Amino acid sequence: MASVxxxxCHTNGSVSEVCNKETGxxxxxxxxxGRQCDECIPNCWWDAELQDCIPCGCSPPGSMSQRCDAEGRCICRPGFVGRHCNLRRQGYERRETRRPVERVPLSAVHQRWGGSSRTGGCPRGAYRPSPGTQTHGxxxxxxxxxxxxxxxxxxxFDCDEAGQCRCQPGVSGPKCDRCSRGFFNFQEGGCTPCQCTHVGNNCDTNTGQCICPPNTIGERCDHCAPNHWGHDITTGCKVLDKYNPPDHFLPESYTCFFLLKLPRYSCKQVLEEKLKYAIHFCKSIDTDDYARIALSGEPAADDSSEDSDNEDADSFASDSTQDYLTGH
Structure with missing residues (x-):
């Protein structure tokens, strides 16, 4: 079966990355x-700084032809000098040993400052993958x-020995072709920072609209949704399993006490461990913040409820429990 x-298409030489479906x-x-738009036409050379094929511009009177080498230098006639062979020097004869180049592939352009060992000895705009590496299959x-x-x-136009290009601010990817997290509006020169510090700088990469982290609610995404816990400005909130509550996420500075969940239960039932459903309230020693954990289980079916001596305390427990279960 033939592979597709x-x-x-060369990103710098083609109008778009879409090619003809029939001819490719x-x-x-x-x-x-070139088929992939990776070569300059005759009489042009590749300027790595401008990232474009530039006409040689050789002077007809002073150059041997309209062709130039990979550095854009024309081949001058005797007595002519200059990049374009447009300067006359009396009494001077210049012997040129370089040969004109018919076509200059962009993937093999040799600039005056040449290649370097960091790209495996390849010219600018190219690199040498490690053995066994596959490109496009x-x-x-x-x-x-x-x-x-x-x-x-x-x-x-350059990349390192691994093929990683040097990206503009806020841009990422091996080819520097997409916005990094916390940036949007991919365009020439880089991406724009998201204005969403209240949600960990998470925004839509196209519109810049702020995006709440998972399982959060509120105008500023600063509360956990119902049945979730552990708010984090970047990762959001975790799902709360009321039958397997978390028990290791509280700081050491928290002290804890119990409040019973209605229906009411007596102290005797608690001491006899007949009560299996409660709310664990924790208050910080340093602040007025409260953390709440749902404990698992239900009271035994045959246990009878007894009136509490303090209805106000039970009412507070019920209200607080409801407040917790709704995520507030």
């Missing part, structure tokens, strides 16, 4: 050629492959 290959040919920018170990850095999200 992606377009592999990408739509190239001006002065760019094709083994590429040992050869130089294009970095394909996104022109909007990357700082340059």
């Amino acid at each position: 290959r992606s377009c592999q 040919r990408c739509e190239c920018k001006q002065n760019v050629a 094709i083994s590429t170990g040992g050869v130089c492959v294009p970095c394909h850095c996104n022109s909007f999200g990357s700082k340059s």
Whole structure:
């Protein structure tokens, strides 16, 4: 069964990443050629700083041809100098040994400052994957492959030895092609920070609208939804299992006491451990904050309820229990 290959349109040389469905040919920018838009047309050279194919601009009187080398330098006639061979120097004859280049692949461009060992000896805009690495399903170990850095999200045409491009602020991904968490509006030059400090800077990557962390409620997303606990500004709240309540999330500075859940029970029932359903209230020693944990179980079916000596305390327990179970 034949494998389906992606377009592999060069991000800097193509108009878009979409190619012709029948031919697989990408739509190239001006002065760019090749099936994947990864070559400059004749008489042009690749400028890594501008990330574009630039016409050589060789002077007809002073150059051997309209072609230039990979650095954009024309081949001058004797007596002519300059990048474009447009300067005349009397009594000077220049011997050129470089040969003109017919086509200059973007994946093999040699700039004056050359490649470096950090990219495996590859030219700028390319890197050498480790042996066994596959790119688009094709083994590429040992050869130089294009970095394909996104022109909007990357700082340059270069990448490191692992193929990671140098991203603009707020941009992430191997090719610098998406906003990092806490940023939105992917565009040339980077992404915009979310204005959502109250929800851990979590926002929609397209609109910038603040997004509440999971299982939180309230205008500022600062409360846990019913039957949830452990509010965190970034991760949200955890689901509370009332039959298996958490018992290790309270700080050491908390002291605890019990309040009974209605129907009322006597102290005798509590001491005899016949009461199996209660609310565990904890008050911080340092602050007035309260933490509450639901304890599991139900009272025995054959136990009879007895009136409490303090109805106000029972009423407070009931109200507090209801307040806890609704997440407030």
